Every structure is written in C-alpha cells, then in structure tokens.
Amino acid sequence: GLGAAAMMVLPLRANASATDDLIAEFTGGADLADTGITLTAPEIAENGNTVPIEVSAPGASEIVVFATGNPVPPVAQFSFGPLAGSQTAATRIRLAKTQDVVAVARMADGSFARATQLVKVTIGGCGG
Amino acid sequence: GGWSRLAAQQRLTQDDLIGGGSFGNVTLIHLTDLHAQLTPIYFREPEINIGVGANAGVVPHLTGADFRRRYGIDDGSPAHYALTYDDFTALAQGYGRMGGVDRIATVVNAIRADRPDALLLDGGDTWQGSYTCHHTAGQDMVNVMSALKPDAMTFHWEFTLGSERVHEIVQGLPYAALGQNIFDAEWDEPAELFKPYEFFETGGVQVAVIGQAFPYMPIANPGWMFPEYSFGIRDEHMQQMVDEVRAKGAELVVCLSHNGLDVDKKMAGIVTGIDVILSGHTHDALPEPVQVGDTIIVASGSHGKFVSRVDLDVRDGRMMGFRHRLIPVFSDVIAPDADIAALIEAQRAPFRPQLTEVIGQTDSLLYRRGNFNGSWDDVICDALLSEREAQIALSPGVRWGPSLLPGQDITREDIFGVTAISYPEAYRTEMKGEFLKIVLEDVADNIFNPDPYYQQGGDMVRTGGLGYRIDVSQPQGARISDMTLLATGAPIDASSSYVVAGWASVNEGTEGPPIWEVVENHIRELGSVRVEPNTSVEVSGI
Amino acid sequence: MATGVKPRVKVPATVAAGETITIKTLISHNMESGQRKDKEGNTIPRSIINRFTCAFNGETVIDVAMEPAISTNPYFQFEAKVPEAGEFVFTWYDDDGSVYEEKKTIAIG
C-alpha cells in the first residue's frame, strides 16, 4: 500500500559479498556448476515475510540457501538422509527487500552447484 | 466534431453489430472486467499505454491513430469511438453510451439463437465498482449475472469483498468458479472451493475451460482481506492442468484468464496445448485475436463495452480454424432485453435517491484510463489535497471507472463509479522525500518492467501536488527524477517530510474518511469542476 | 518458553512398499528473529526453532538447520521413501531447549 510502510534500504553489494564468503566457507572454494540444482521462487513475493521457495538437486547430500539481501543472509541447510525420497525440499522464508535468493548443493561426488532466483518484494497497491 | 446523433446511429443496426450465422461447431462468448456497470456508460480508452521490452509498440500498446491504422479503422467511425480515445467528447455525443447488461443479454441471446449451447464465460472483475455493488456486497451483480446463465467465471477484485463473503457467494453460485492458481496458503494445495477447470460438451466437442485468477491479488489488493489464499501465475501447474484435461479427452482447451494481456502473451509461449486464452484484467479491447504459436488470445475490453464471440472449428481433437468478432455494445442501437432490464431496475430501485443525487457538474471530460494522470484522478487528487489539507496526494492507478462528458451532472453514482472499493479510507500521513521516491519507483516497475511476469497490470500511481520525470526504459530505482513540490516549485528533498493524503492503502488498519465522501465534499464546494491539462509528469524513454 | 506451539503433519496413512510419498509439516511458532526492536527501542531476543528432523524407523529422511530467515509457523515439504510399515518421527528443536515431537504410523496396503 501507499501507507508509511518501513522499508529497509541496505547496500545490496555488501551482503552479496557476505554471501560469497559464506558460500566459499561451505564449498572450501571449489567451483560451482550452474546445472544440477533448481531453485523455484515467485517472481514477485505475495508477502515478503513468507516467500515460498523450493530447492531440488538430484543426488545432493546437502543444500544451503542464502537470502543475499537480508541483514543476515543464511536461511537454512537441508541435509538428506538415506530415506529421502528425493533431494527436494520446500519452505517459506523472510525477505527484507527485493533480492537474489541463492541455493548451493553439495553433490554426492563432492562437487557443488548453484542456482539463483531474483525475488521482487514490492509495496504493491494498484490494479486493473 | 459535428456529429449528429441521428446520423451516427443510422449507420448502425443491431444485426450488423452482432453479426449472424455461425462457423465451425463451438462458440465461446467472452465478457470481462464489467466492474459492476449494470447500466450504459461512457468509457474513454487510453491515450497513453506504453509497452516496454518486447511489447514496445505492439498490441495492446497502440493507441489513437496508431491503433486505427493497425486495424484499418476509419476516422470518425463507430470503431474509432469505441476503441480509441481521440475526439471522444464529440463522438460520444453522436454515438451515445456503451454497455448495459440488459443490452449484453440481447447480444448473448442473439448468439444463442444461432448456437444454443454457446459457452458464456465471465473473466472476472465483475463484483466491484459501483454504488449498488458496494452497498450489496456484490449481490446485485450476482443476481443479474446469474440471470445471463454463464457457464464459468474467474476472479480478481471479487476477493476484496473479503474471503467470508466470497465463500458465501461462490458456494451458491449456479456456475463454475474457476482458478487453477487459487491455492490454500497454509498447505500450498489447490483451494477446494475453486476448481481448476470444468468440462463442457458443446457441438459434440469436449471443451475444457481452465480458470486463471489474477496472479498478484495479495500484492495489488489487501492480502489481509483473504489471508487463506495464495495465487501467482503458476504456469507449471497450468501446464499440468492442460496435460490433465487433454489426457481426460479435452478436444479444445480454453483458458479463462485474468492475467492481463502481456502476461497471457508470455504464458502462451511457455505453456503448450492451450487453444484459446480469453484475456482479462488489463482492459484491452482488440478487434482481432493475438496469436502466439498455436494459441489465440482474445481481449474483450471492460465495463460492458464489448462482448467477444469466438466461433471455432474443432475436429479430431484439434482447432482447425476460428472466426472472431469483437461486438461493441452501442446502447442506443442494441435493444435492452426486457427481463434483464427489469432485474437491473429491481437492484437499483432501493438506492434510487442516493444514486441520482446531483453533487455538481463538470465542464471537462472526466476519464481515468491511461498510464499516467487522468482527469478524474486529478479531481480526486485535488479533493485529497484540499479536504485532507495535504501537500501531496496519491491515488491508485486502477484501470476501472467510467467517463463523464463536459456539461454532464456529477451524481453520487458517478463518484462511486471511480471510487467504490472495500478499503476506501482516505489516509493522511507524513512521508519522507526518499520514501516517496521509493513508492514511485516501486509502482513504475509494476508497469514498466520489461518482463511481463513482473507486471501487475495497473497504471502509474496518480499524483497531486507532485511533479516528476520518468524514463520508462530505465531499471527500478533509476526511472524517476526531478520530483518537484508543485506548490512551491522546489525539488523534493529526500530527508524532508511531506504531508501526504491518499486512498486504497493495502495496509490493514488504515484510517480516514471514505474517499467518496472526500470527493463529494470537494465537488459540492466547487459546484462545477474544470480540469486543466496536467503537465506534472514528463515521460521519456519510449 | 514459546507458548501455543502446535505441530501438524500431512502423511498418507497407507502406501505401497517402496513407494515415495510427499510429506508436509507445519508448526505454529512466531520465530522471533532477534533483529526486531520493541517500542522502547530494545532488541527483542531471538527465539526460533533452529532445527527440524524427520526419521522413519530410526533412519533419517531430512535434517534441516534453520536460521531466523525461516518464516513464522515454519513449513516444510519433502519426499520420503517408505520401505516397510513403521513410524515417522518429526522433531522440532526450540532455542529455549524445548523439543516438540510428532509421530505418524504408516501401513503398507
């Protein structure tokens, strides 16, 4: 709405590099493939406080998720056990503003893959 | 100019408008974005409707003479008046009002005389937008539309009645309430009350109609009014539904959509197997379908001005051909259906004194539609500035609201025609200059993002007391510049506070008098309204 | 202590042996992030569920480490293999030391 909603205006770049550091910590600096992992999130969040996301990386042992534009980027780490029916999980996350959500998978062979999705968090309020 | 009413109407006959004879074996009748206009109205189409990215300069982003050239429409013709904006006042005096559900009933009956099992499909934005609709919580529209016996509908503004009321109506609705993208928000599962699709057998053909509600309902409208639901485009689920109905034997797949035309064009390129998209929400009226691959997209305008008829030849499970007619509902040419006229009168009778009360007059053409300020919005913004004692006014860029001609009375019904919503509070608050910039940038990106999936299908927020430049070709954050406080000519200062009045906030708990009261008081004080050309927004990057 | 915490899960009651099923879980919890301030300007202390696990007959399906960016009323959806009849155990671990557990038995049919 056009009411006086509080908006967080943080420098995106600072946290994007914070995410890069966190990813490097997770991967030990290994290369990131851009296939083998899917991240599904809405183009526009209906509500920045509860944004549905789904990650899927067939054969992965772990998937970590980061919200690059949040004051604290880490979101969750999914570890899949022997009875996982697939390496897929969905949850709902908080996004402080429009930003990239990033998911990184550790594959069974020790390699890593990354997927990124831009999610727009809007004030909203007009329509046809 | 110089149009004689009689001369104009002599050129038109009801039979010519509706057309006769059917083609193929299936007929669809599409009506959308009625915005609760039961009776005939004037509605000026947009002068400015900018397309960006792949949609720059193409349908539906053509207006005026460009539009007429694209479709071979003669200047001064009925189609000029119905489909484009220029010379509107003169042409309106000649051709008269358009729409009226009693006239629409005549059109529907004439088509059904040719093709008794034609499917009548309502694209939504039906239960919002008038005095009687507001005061009956949609019941007037439900009563009248049910008498037309539609086969299915989908939704947008209907949800602003609140989920409880929507449940109540939909549970008793004598036709299908569809939305493959209406999900239960808690468990992320298709909402039980709204079926994704419905099968119809017509002309010996199995037709599946899949509903697509407005994807961005909780963003464009107050999500707290319908917290149980989640929407979104969900084109993967749409593909699943198409595959499912094909597997069940659908020979023709129709999507009854409230996506908006640019979103439908993109979706048609992603989802395969839809034969016809009946498109609503962005209020475009197109004389010919838009084709994307094997899909045709039909856009049927708004406010009851048009009914689309689509005849299809379906053989061996394939659409082999189509014939399409955008029927303009000239209310002085098409005779009202007596039963529906009586039913409409019955809805209006209890409110007659309130509806017809004259509040003032207008010396200017009052209209809303267009990407930037319309003259109706200028009146509303002026009302907010003076009645709420504000420096800056904000009015939402909705696309609904009938027009008034110079010299017309302004009645209470007319004011509700441009303000009737369920969250009408005219707030008064302070905003920092930097936040005002964020607001303008945010709304501009909802219209001018080059990817249609990031567009919500409204127009730019209207401003009073505030001027700005916009470069539509830039990304979010870089489109808006030179924001100016018009009262002083001073640049808007990022860290200074300004008193801002507005309405239609999606935030719960917004306080203020209803906007129609604010506008009514303002017009009463003025007596007659005159709107000067608005030069407060400079547009570039087209 | 967080109050009114109520876990809910959706699991089919009967499956074929070896089948893969979809599981959905929700737990009511306000997930106080530790980043918000109260009216007096004091930081409201963090109080979240920080871990969720699902196991079947003692073997892990999924184990999630959760940060404050997980929404109020945490929701998870995932898939599990069901090799035989048995019991799913779902466990949520709260910052305050509370552990919430939900069990679902599943039959082969």
Ligand SMILES: [Mn+2]
């Ligand atoms: Mn509409």
Ligand SMILES: [Mn+2]
């Ligand atoms: Mn709409």
